[in-house]
Amino acid sequence: MSDLLYSEVEEDLRASVRDLFSGRAAPAALIARTESAEPYDLKLWRTLAADLGAAGLAVPEALGGHGASAREVAVVMEELGRSVAPVPYLGSAVLATSALLATDPSQAEVTERLGKLAAGTLIGALAVPLSTAPGSEFPSTVTATADGTLNGQVRSVADASVAELLVVPAVGPDGPGLYTVDVASAGVTITEAISLDLTRRIADVGLENVTAKRVAVSSAAVSALDTALVTAAGLLASEQLGIAEWALAETVRYLKERYQFGRPVGSFQSLKHRLANLYTDLVNARATARYAADCLASGDDIAIAVAVAQARNSPIAVHATEEAIQLHGGIGMTWEHPAHLYLKRAKSDEIALGTPGRHRAALAPLIDLPA
């Protein structure tokens, strides 16, 4: 049976990450940063990725990582959700890293890139729209020539605006392939989009006769991309848990302090029941997120676990942040209060890596419930 609890090591990791974020990604500073010239905090990223070693958790030690597993990455994702810290963790440490790990890592190009990604000295992004669901058809907006020259466009790529390395799915004469591209190469353009999510940016990637290295081809490329998407979708469920936890904790805190009609607002039964419902959702979100992380770590039952976690946790995170805004009243609608950052993250996460409906549809054949 899967272990659905947190180990001591995981709790220690959580404490360090939470400590880091609470000191250096406080809500007021976050809001100011979203409007600054540097919406991402790359100093904070280096501390998280390199000093705490969070970027290389799931990378084997032989490849420069820490040889932990998706369970530990999931704990970082929870804290990321709880803080909406502006760091490219999903794009680099999860999506790009998982994609390269799923290729043959003994290739010199992959070994070298993975080492740097794991050490947190290189920021990567996986060049697919963030909305891409696991099991989607292999993207064909980028084409490759036989000598590895790429041409094409990819819209809405998470964390691409700060990436130095792109992992690009492209279709060449031999069929689907995965390629590595230096963002600094001639012909690469990164156009930052205005993102709904202020703390996780998306950008459009343009490739014009760009020199690339192919790291996987045909079925190996298809499966490496899918592994990356499944892994990221499963881990995103933990981020969604973190978002919901923040929303509930902040709302409870506020409703204990806020007085109306001569009583703390949190003593009114109608509001208490809404918070109790959020707690019930949270209990569910934690169980599905832990199960998905444990399955990703062990290799068992991954497809069902990830689809369940995404189908369940996406709407829970959105609902929790929507309730947080409603129950904070007028304050919840203001720019100064951080609730909107969480709503924006939750709603973007609902679309990211497959909508709940897509995950339910993916589940149907797996559990023998045909349409």
Place this chain on the structure above:
Amino acid sequence: MTTVDDLRQRVADLLAAHPPESTPRQDFLDARFDAGLAWIHFPEGLGGLTAPRSLQSVVDKELAAAGAPDNDKRRIGIGLGMAAPTILAFGTPEQHQRFLRPLWTEREVWCQLFSEPGAGSDLAALGTRAVRDGDDWVVTGQKVWTSGAHKSQWAILVTRTDPDVPKHRGMTYFLCDMTASGVEVRPLRQITGEAEFNEVFLSEVRIPDAHRLGAVGAGWKVAQTTLMNERVAIGGTEFPRDGGMVGVVTETWRERPDLRTSELHDRLLKLWVEGESLRLVSSRLRQQLAAGAPGPEGSAVKVAFSELNQAASGLEIELLGDEGLRYDDWTMRRPDGVDFLGREAGYRYLRAKGNSIEGGTSEVLRNIIAERVLGLPSEPRIDKDVAWKDLPR
């Protein structure tokens, strides 16, 4: 410290001394109790070994694999889930010896005399009076929603012993002999047509003081232990993936392609996901319990299960279309035990309506989550410092 190997050895010894194929069921249950393999976390001599509760599954699995008989948890669910842990926590050594063995070995079935017509969710408002008379207490009042009272030998009973103090302080807890004179059980017919529950009338029932559980006036505290265990019993039930009420609907879905529509498909998948996530929550709850740190999630699980059962059984009726217009049988039955899934779709739909009422209404459970887990303030209370007899009723 009992280890897995110790337990396996004890199971092997039990099976060797009492081969299941040649030992009568009741004798086997007695022997299992005496070997400390009934509920291993109970003390030695009382059916257990003071062993970690998490290891019970080791015993259960080995015995099941050997084809050993087991007690009927459905029939004695209230005894196992509510009466036993309360008796263990508050009983005297004499009470432990007298009651626990026949309870577990199914010689005596238990019911729970808590709710009253005027005291359901507000249990502490109850008015069944117990008045001291020499070595006895004389009890008079009416209880309601008593599952299985018609086949029970014993009941856990909460009464009012002091009407002059605020309601929580004037209650006393008893173990009541259901065969005593003055106990009258009447069937209470429900929306399903059957009478699974009862009304119980108590007219000058004499209960010896030796059958009092806990101190005079401490009934509320004792009852809290019962209610907490009730929630654990409900929330901690293990069920498989694709099981429970959702499993019933998925089975119909698979067998009847002619009934499928795309709208019902997505709703069914949603419910399946909820069922799977609740299965994981229950697993997590049991893992926490095994690790010695039970979480407060039990109330949440109970609320969520009720909603899921109601939604799934409602969907099943819709899925059945024409057939959903029919009901299997309205004759008044007296079922042997609670079976939420038994019978047909209409029954399941109607019976599931009780899930959000029995064992604590969803409203009360939400208050518990809000106040005890989230720490929100309680609503202003007008009954706190008022004597029970002066409360409006």
